[in-house]
Amino acid sequence: MIARAGRALILPASALVLALVVGAIFVIASSPLITGEVDWNLPLVAYLALVKGSLGSVSGWIETLVNATPLILAGLSVGLCFKAGLFNIGAQGQALVGALAAAAAGAAVAGSPPVVAIPIALAAGFLAGGLYGLIPGALKAFTGAHEVVVTIMLNYVAIQIIAWAITGPLQAPGASFARSPDVGSARLPTILATAGHELHAGVLLALVAVPIIYWILARSTVGFEIRTVGANPDAARYAGMRPRFLTMLTMSAGGVLAGLAGSAQILGVTGYMPAAYATNVGFDAITVALLGRAHPVGILFAALLLGGLRAGAPAMQIEAGIPVQMIDVLQAVMLFFLTADIIVRRIFRLRKVEGGVDELQTVSRTYGGQTTAP
Amino acid sequence: MEVIQGIPVIGILVGLVVYLSEVVLLNGPIIVALAAPLALGAMCGVMNERSGVVNIGIEGMMLTSAFVGWFVASSVAQAFPAEPHPFFGATPALVAGLIGALLAGMTLSAVHAWLSISVRADQIISGTIINIAAVGITGYINLLLTQSSPPTAGKFQNFRPPSELNDIPVLGDLLRAVLAQGPITMSAIVLAILLQIWLFRSRWGLRTRAVGEHPKAAETVGISVIALRYRNVIIGGVFAGLAGAWFTLDFGNSFQSGMTNGRGFIALAALIFGRWHPLGAYGAALLFAYASSLGIAIRTSPPAGSLGDILTSIPPQVFSALPYIVTIVVLAGVVGRSIPPASVGRPYEKEAST
Numbered sequence: 001m002i003a004r005a006g007r008a009l010i011l012p013a014s015a016l017v018l019a020l021v022v023g024a025i026f027v028i029a030s031s032p033l034i035t036g037e038v039d040w041n042l043p044l045v046a047y048l049a050l051v052k053g054s055l056g057s058v059s060g061w062i063e064t065l066v067n068a069t070p071l072i073l074a075g076l077s078v079g080l081c082f083k084a085g086l087f088n089i090g091a092q093g094q095a096l097v098g099a100l101a102a103a104a105a106g107a108a109v110a111g112s113p114p115v116v117a118i119p120i121a122l123a124a125g126f127l128a129g130g131l132y133g134l135i136p137g138a139l140k141a142f143t144g145a146h147e148v149v150v151t152i153m154l155n156y157v158a159i160q161i162i163a164w165a166i167t168g169p170l171q172a173p174g175a176s177f178a179r180s181p182d183v184g185s186a187r188l189p190t191i192l193a194t195a196g197h198e199l200h201a202g203v204l205l206a207l208v209a210v211p212i213i214y215w216i217l218a219r220s221t222v223g224f225e226i227r228t229v230g231a232n233p234d235a236a237r238y239a240g241m242r243p244r245f246l247t248m249l250t251m252s253a254g255g256v257l258a259g260l261a262g263s264a265q266i267l268g269v270t271g272y273m274p275a276a277y278a279t280n281v282g283f284d285a286i287t288v289a290l291l292g293r294a295h296p297v298g299i300l301f302a303a304l305l306l307g308g309l310r311a312g313a314p315a316m317q318i319e320a321g322i323p324v325q326m327i328d329v330l331q332a333v334m335l336f337f338l339t340a341d342i343i344v345r346r347i348f349r350l351r352k353v354e355g356g357v358d359e360l361q362t363v364s365r366t367y368g369g370q371t372t373a374p
Numbered sequence: 375m376e377v378i379q380g381i382p383v384i385g386i387l388v389g390l391v392v393y394l395s396e397v398v399l400l401n402g403p404i405i406v407a408l409a410a411p412l413a414l415g416a417m418c419g420v421m422n423e424r425s426g427v428v429n430i431g432i433e434g435m436m437l438t439s440a441f442v443g444w445f446v447a448s449s450v451a452q453a454f455p456a457e458p459h460p461f462f463g464a465t466p467a468l469v470a471g472l473i474g475a476l477l478a479g480m481t482l483s484a485v486h487a488w489l490s491i492s493v494r495a496d497q498i499i500s501g502t503i504i505n506i507a508a509v510g511i512t513g514y515i516n517l518l519l520t521q522s523s524p525p526t527a528g529k530f531q532n533f534r535p536p537s538e539l540n541d542i543p544v545l546g547d548l549l550r551a552v553l554a555q556g557p558i559t560m561s562a563i564v565l566a567i568l569l570q571i572w573l574f575r576s577r578w579g580l581r582t583r584a585v586g587e588h589p590k591a592a593e594t595v596g597i598s599v600i601a602l603r604y605r606n607v608i609i610g611g612v613f614a615g616l617a618g619a620w621f622t623l624d625f626g627n628s629f630q631s632g633m634t635n636g637r638g639f640i641a642l643a644a645l646i647f648g649r650w651h652p653l654g655a656y657g658a659a660l661l662f663a664y665a666s667s668l669g670i671a672i673r674t675s676p677p678a679g680s681l682g683d684i685l686t687s688i689p690p691q692v693f694s695a696l697p698y699i700v701t702i703v704v705l706a707g708v709v710g711r712s713i714p715p716a717s718v719g720r721p722y723e724k725e726a727s728t
Contacts, residue, residue, distance in 0.1 A: 030514070030515065030518060033515070033518040033519065033521075033522075034518060087498055089502070139702070139705070139706050143705075143706040143707045144707070145702070145705035145706045145707065146705070148430060148498055149639065149642055149643055149646070149701070149705055150702055150705055150706075152636070152639045153639065153640075153643070153698040153699075153701045153702050153705075154698075154702070155636075156636050156695070156698045157695045157698050157699060157702075160691040160692075160694050160695035160698075161691070161695075163691050163694075164689045164691035164692075168689060283505075283506060283509075286502055286506075287506070290499065323513065323514045323517040323518065325509070325510045325511075325513035325514035325517065326510070326514060327510070328506055328507070328509055328510025328511075328513065328514075329507065329510040329511055329514060330510075331506055331510070332503050332504075332506040332507030332510055332511075333507070335499070335502070335503045335506065336489075336503050336507075339489060339493065339495040339496070339499055339500060339503060340488075340489060340493050340495065342493060
């Protein structure tokens with residue numbers, strides 16, 4: 001068991017190390033723009049600030065967990081869809097729509113006791129995300145429209161839906177900027193707090209979701225069917241499974257998880273929904289799912305890693321002057337090495353490693369609208 | 375006409391059709407301009423997908439090229455200030471920026487080609503990596519640069535068509551819409567026509583389509599699938615580079631983070647809507663550009679009467695979302711199914727190598 005986990009870790013860990021090396025070169029190359037001269041120590045300063053900001057204090061740990069919470073949920077969303085051979089680039093839009101629904105429902109029940117208000121607000125995010133995920137699922141199942149382009153389009157539609165709702169029917173009267181009313185008692189309780197940093201109960205929701213998704217995928221009948229459809233749609237159909245139903249179910253479930261990710265942010269962090277809600281969660285979730293090999297436990301650790309990077313980025317910006325976009329650069333390089341694992345194998349002289357992304361090849365094979373192998 | 379407009383619903387519908395066609399003439403130049411990056415992006419997609427490679431990374435390639443084009447132009451303009459040439463207002467800086475943008479598109483395409491052809495990685499994941507990297511790298515450097523706020527190099531100027539065109543009623547407006555454009559916008563039209571001819575009338579086009587439909591058959595008649603795919607994907611980067619340069623050297627003159635705003639993805643939809651034909655994609659791009667310009671038209675010059683009241687009461691976000699919704703409707707095959715090249719998305723493996 002441990003040996004297997006170790007083998008599975010080698011590739012992601014190597015990709016991380018290489019990404020940090022490439023990131024360091026990138027920082028040195030850009031250092032004339034930051035300090036006015038080539039600064040060889042800047043990467044070290046930046047990485048130390050990154051670690052200090054994410055792990056160096058209790059507040060840092062809290063920020064890491066707060067940042068990891070939506071990433072775990074959205075990462076599970078993308079990962080679950082990967083297992084069915086579907087690429088959910090739409091976790092972003094599903095999270096936004098879920099967040100909007102949670103904000104609207106939360107504001108509506110803001111006066112009721114938390115025991116009532118929180119479940120209602122979460123249920124709204126759950127449903128909205130699920131329905132928004134059902135759209136690409138149903139379109140894929142019945143018309144063959146590939147989920148990649150449809151979900152990307154829905155991401156942009158979601159931005160407009162939110163802009164319309166928050167500047168229209170949901171706008172809080174008297175606020176200094178366009179936002180929804182406060183969610184009041186639907187706010188998730190704080191379970192740990194330091195000065196200015198609060199850990200909300202949403203992290204528990206995320207941590208509970210990990211074993212549930214694991215159980216569904218590894219032990220349940222429907223999970224077996226999802227994996228079979230992902231690995232070989234023809235065999236699945238031959239065995240009497242229903243690929244159409246499973247496609248819709250998986251995309252909806254992915255939408256639910258992403259919707260909960262958005263809800264947790266609104267109910268746990270902001271307490272309201274602004275008209276232009278800036279989030280990166282849907283794209284970070286892709287990195288998380290790939291880094292975690294679409295395995296729920298892997299996703300948990302990948303989300304903690306990325307949550308830590310996101311938590312430490314502000315400290316890095318303040319102390320080293322490195323823009324927070326550095327995290328996107330690191331992510332992209334990490335994914336590059338994970339995908340081009342032959343480079344990693346050659347550098348680290350690995351022969352047999354698991355953890356490549358080759359098992360996800362069904363994704364773009366279905367792009368042409370046919371599910372059969374050539 | 376009087377009688378028809380007496381019936382309210384039909385009157386409004388007739389008015390709507392009249393207004394929608396007026397928008398074409400009114401917004402003609404802006405529609406043609408907005409269609410250019412979509413059409414060029416879609417032509418990058420044609421080059422890729424016709425030879426059997428999915429390219430989700432067009433968005434990232436466009437964003438990077440937009441940035442590199444602006445950055446190179448701005449740096450050269452500082453070093454070699456020059457008067458704009460009468461030909462499209464070209465300066466050495468703008469030409470250098472354009473070349474930089476094309477090289478950036480080709481470089482990213484080469485990465486995509488290597489990952490999807492040689493490494494045989496999942497092509498959608500490869501494209502996603504390019505998109506994430508583009509947002510990160512351009513955002514990172516742009517933030518550092520704006521602290522020192524580099525001067526803009528200006529932009530290419532629009533061609534001024536002869537004023538006699540104004541005298542011709544409808545045709546003159548349409549011609550002006552096509553001619554009163556910058557060089558990159560105009561090149562999109564020319565390239566769409568050329569690529570259409572190349573793809574369906576040349577040896578290279580036949581080979582490309584063969585590789586995209588049935589690589590094994592192509593290999594047996596002596597076509598190198600791998601080499602042709604590499605070449606096409608990298609040349610495709612030129613189109614993405616041009617599309618990117620359009621943002622910062624033709625339509626605008628400065629760079630903002632994430633300024634492509636999903637246009638690379640709409641280009642993919644235009645590709646599908648245009649059934650993998652360059653001219654079809656150009657037509658689809660015009661349709662999407664029309665949908666984007668409709669919101670502007672309604673805000674600036676709404677039609678009179680009750681139709682105007684109805685249109686202005688629709689929230690502006692509906693019109694902003696329109697191109698994306700049109701794309702989904704198109705993808706769902708509501709306007710007829712389009713069949714992609716058969717081998718798209720599948721890495722090619724030579725028989726002997728396995």
